[in-house]
Each structure stands twice: as C-alpha cells, then as structure tokens.
Amino acid sequence: MIGEQIAFHSTCCLSRLYRYRKSCTNLTTIKTFYNKLFKPSKVCLRNISLTTLQSQVESNSKLVVSFRRLSIFSVWVSFLVYAFSFAPGSFDMEWLRRLISNPFDSQVNSIFVFIFNGLGVLPALYSSLLLPREKEDSLKAWPFLVVSFFLGFFALGPYLVLRKPRYSCLNKEEYRPTLTENSWFRYSLLIFVIVLYLFSFKIFPLHSTRADHLPWDISLVAEWDKYLQLFHTDRLVHVSSIDFVILCLFLVEPLFEDMKLRGFFRNSVLLDRWLWIVSWIVPLIGPSIYLCTRPQWNNK
Template identity: 30%
Template sequence: MLKKVGFGLLWLGFVIYAFFLAPPNQPDTLELIKQLSLGEWSNINPLIIAIFNLLGILPLIYACVVLIDGRGQKLKAWPFVVGSFGVGAFALLPYLTFRQPSPQFTGQKDLVIKILDSRWLGVLLTLPTIALLLFGLLKGDWSDFIGQWQTNRFINVMSLDFCLVSLLFPSLLGDDLARREIKNPSVFWAVALVPLLGPLLYLCLRPPLAASSLDSVAISN
C-alpha cells in the first residue's frame, strides 16, 4: 500500500510541477518538437536530441516488462505503454500505482510476448541507446543545456521525465526476476543501480520465461 501511495503522490507532484512550477513555455516550442521529430537537428544541442530520442527507446524497454507483467493484472497494460511513448512517466506512474504484485506468468506466449521476451530485442535497443548517449555526452553543449533547462518548460520537463523514467525500472524488476526464477539479489541490485544501461543489459541476458509458468493454467485445469 505504501508503494501505491508513493507512486500516486509522485505522479501528482510531477503533474503539479510540470503545469504550475516549471519554467514558462517558449514561443518556439512547437517548432523545436517538430524539428526533433523530423530529424532536422542541425541547430539543436546534441544533448537535447539524445534525451528526446532516448525517451522513444525507454518505453520499448518498459514494454518488454510491463506487457508481460500485465498478464497478471486486472487493468490492461498496453494503454499505459502506448501512452508512455508520448508522455513518459505521466503514463507509467498510474500503472505502477494501480498494478498488483505479479511474480508469475501464466498462459501461452503470443507473438508480441515472444518478441518482447527475446534477448535480441534487448540487443537492438542497446545499440542505439549507447550511440545516443555517446552523441549527447561527447557532442553536447552543457552550458547551453543548463540555460535552456532553466528557462524552457519543454526542455525542463522532458529532462526530468527522462531521469524519472530511467529510475523507475526497479519497481517492476523484482516480479520479472521471480517469473524467471532468478533468486540472486545481486542481480537485482546490479540492474537497479545502473539506470538505463542496467535494464538494457538485463534484457540482453535474462533467461526466457519458464515453460512451467506458461503451462500452469492448463495443468491446473
């Protein structure tokens, strides 16, 4: 219950901050979003480019866990995953608030779950993530970024959203480890203490869902 209250308060606080406390919107925000979306990056700080694009990869990382976790939930997981592509933590936090513990996966893996459960998808997500991190960190202008973060609501909230989504993954990790019968707590901490890259390494190396979990419903019937 405390976790649910905590996630709910975090969501509410982030909403209040984004709409009432963050720096004001700038007149060129829509044009900036358009340029970022269309790849017109010539005059944009590489740090902003990297964060914007990483916020497109992070929902895919979460999808690899949330849509599997959703099999054990009363609420549908996919609307929250879809929403996270547009609004990040604003969509993921309500799911974390209302979900129930789900340490088992039951039923058969459909095509979508098979793809999300694949280590190859983890590899495919890791490569562009590393490229974007290097691009932003090595090419980015930090003084310009800090200035924009202090004065531009879109940059400010987008950056905080990136940090928040990067840090929320461990809240789903414990159940995913249980579904795969991984009982070593050091695995949890190795993933949890390295935001973004830790979850990606986990997706690349985690064992597939156990057949016994998949067949449990059929056996019981």
Template identity: 30%
Template sequence: MSRIGFWLVWIGFVTYAFFLAPPDRPDTFDLIKHLATGQIAGINPLIVALFNLMGILPMLYSCLLLIDGRMQKIPAWLFATASFAVGAFAIVPYLALREPNGTFSGKKTWWLKVLDSRWLGLALAITTLGLLFYGISQGDWTDFGEQWRSSRFTHVMSLDFCLLSVLFPALLRDDMTRRELTDDRLFWAVALLPLLGAIVYLVLRPPLQEQPENAVSPQPNYRTSP
C-alpha cells in the same frame, strides 16, 4: 504503502510540470516538430539524444510491462502506448494500480515473443549507448543548462527521463521471479545502475517459459538485504 508512494510521485510530478516548471519558449513547437521529423541541424545534440531516449525508455518498459500485464486486471497496453507520448505521466499510474504478481500463464503471443527476445534487448542496448555517447560527447552543456532554466519542454523532458530511469526496478522483481532468477545481487546491480542496468538486464535475462493456462509458477522466497 508503495501504491501511495507512486501516487504521491505522480501528483508531485504533474503539479511541478504544469505549475512550477519554467514557461514554454516561443520556439518550443518548432523544436518539437524538427526533432520528430529528424531535422536536427543546429539543435543541441544533448536535446536530440534526450528526445530520442524518451522513445527508447517506453520500449524498455514495454519489455516488462506488457508481460506483467498478462496477469493484471488493468489494460497494460493502454499505459504502455500512452507512455510513448507522455512518458512517466502514463507509467507511474500503472505502477500504482498494478498488483504484485510474479507469475505467468498461457502462451506468449507473437508480440510478447518479440518483447521477450534478447535480440530486441540488444538492439535497444546498442541504440541507447549510441545516443548517450552522441549526446554526452557532442552536446553543448552550457546551452543545455540555459534551456533547462528557460524551457518547460527541456526541463520536464529531463525530469521525465530521470524518473523513468530510476523507477524501472518497480517491475524488475516480478519479472525476475517469472524467470526463476533468485539472486538478489542481480536485482541490486540493475537497480543501482539506472538505465544502463535495465539494458544489460534485457540482453542477459533468460527467456520467459510458457505455462498452461491458470498455472501458477512457484515464487521463490528470498529476502531483500537491508
């Protein structure tokens, strides 16, 4: 059922983004070029913050997704890489295709060690909080509302941000199991605080322990509260 749900979310998002969202504005390409090159003078800080957060969110997902991918048959790195360009359009299919698996075997590569590091989690947390403060405190909400209604780029990027923020718990349960975190309150604390819960989890989670090849870590049997 969860797989069907993820595919329905993906199909609905794709359909809405390409057929129902507002049309692109003539200045969309120039806006994207200026955002990508850091030429942000005159651009609404809310748009600047949102654009940069859409680069942070794939990193947050990669900290779980590429570790999860060690135990999957599908190439997690492909979806993680694509997410930096297309966000949830790449992440949601991975969530639909992956198998639930709370184990980890083998040694961590240097890249997995970086993604598992609390220092990276702390850097992402500081950057995220800084962008949120900058966008919320300095942004022009009236202008943002107008762009939401008239610009496909802003409209879809905003929905992409919201979707990625709320879907993070789809990878959380298995990541907690790999680290022998069995307190169900932790899961719900992260799940019920979109984005903020994710950055706190990445800062506080214990390091993943390496296991011999083909070893299977015991998975705790705990129930989710209704």
C-alpha cells in the same frame, strides 16, 4: 520344606511381575492421556502460529503495496501540477519539431537529444518488463504504455499506481510471449541506446564535429553548460528532464519483478542483487543489457 520355599519364591516372582505389568499399564495410560490432552493443543498452537505469521506477512505486503501506491500517486500528482503551473519558461515547439523529424539533429543540444530519445526508449523497457506477465491481470498495461511514448510518466503513472505487483513464478497459462521477447527487438534496442550514448556524449569520434573543432572533453562541458541554461529557461527541456528521471527511478520495481519471475534471487542472492542495482542505476543501457542477457521463460 524345600517345596514350600520354592512355592514362596514363585509367589513373590508372580506378584512382582504383576506389579511391573500394572505399572507399565499405568505409564501407558498416563502417556495416552497426556497425548490426548496436550498434543492437540500443540498442533493447535502450531497452526495458530503459522496462521498468525501468514496474516502478518499478508498485512505487511499490503502495507508495502499501499505505501508504494501512495508514493507513486503523490509523485504523479505533484509532477502534473508542477509541469503545467510552476515549471520555468515556455514550450519551444521548434525543438520538438526538429527532434521528431530527426532524432539526432546536430543543431539541438546533445544532452537534450539523449533525454528526448530516452523518453522513447523507456516505454520500450517498461513494455519488455510488464507485458509478458499481464495476461491474467485485470488491468492491462498496453494502453498506458502506448500513450507513454507520447506523454511519458503522465500516462504511465496511473498504471503504476493501480497495478498489482507480482513476485511469484508464472505458469504456462499466465505467460504471454510478446514482441519484446524477440532477440531482434532486444538487440536493436541495445544498439540504439549505444548509438545514443556515443552521439549525445560525443564519445565517438574523439573530436567534436562542430564548427569550433573543440576537443571532446571541452565540447562536452560546453554542451552541459548549455543544457543547464536551457533547463532553467525552457519548459520543454525542464519537464522532459524531470520526466526522464522519474521514469528511470520507477523502473526499479518492474525490473526486480521480472528478475524474480525468471529465477533470480534464489541461489547467488548477492550477485543477483548487484546485477539488479547495476541494471537499474545505469540509465537506459543497464536495463537494455539485462534484456539481452536475461534467461528465456520456461514452464519448469
């Protein structure tokens, strides 16, 4: 009797163990079937989402580049037509000859002296920002930059329209060291800009050296009044002033690109943005200080 009970219980245990193993096998089969059926679809959906996101980013970047090119081209054409057709007054070549022979001629309005010399500094700033990254570019910047020393935005505008912006880091093969990376060039440019500010805005000495011996503030106001009159009556002053403003405004993108290529906007994003804005918004001296303080390029 006892032996029959033991045999019965053993049979029950074996049957339960068999059913348990069968259920585990069924669960494994179901799980394998589920993975084969749905996991590839998840991977496919993930790949599709990444591809879609990448295509959206590329389309948005192309849209931004197209809008930028259209904006610069519109400004260039408008300025070209306005300068030769609608600008007031006529060109005073006597002032041009004086400033070419002596960039700090005291007989010329000091505000216009600042603008005229600034039109020579701005191509140097553009060269410092654009030349190191143009080695692999199909469209070279240097011919436009050379002519821009004489024609300003008239010469540089087409290059700004056609060039391809770049925000990724440069490798060793793409980087080309130029004279603009030299410390002597950068600090000489900064010193010249500081002297230009001091002379043009009569910051030093504190009293005017003119024959009327007016104090600094009154003399500066008088210079501004005379400049505004010239702006409305002399075409050279009028066109040069607009040219100066346009070149200062469009310096913002090359400045941003150069900062990105040298490692800015990675850690202290807010501080770097403020540095970018301040370097751009203060004419001439802001970008010049940035050139003297920017880190040297390295291949790391």
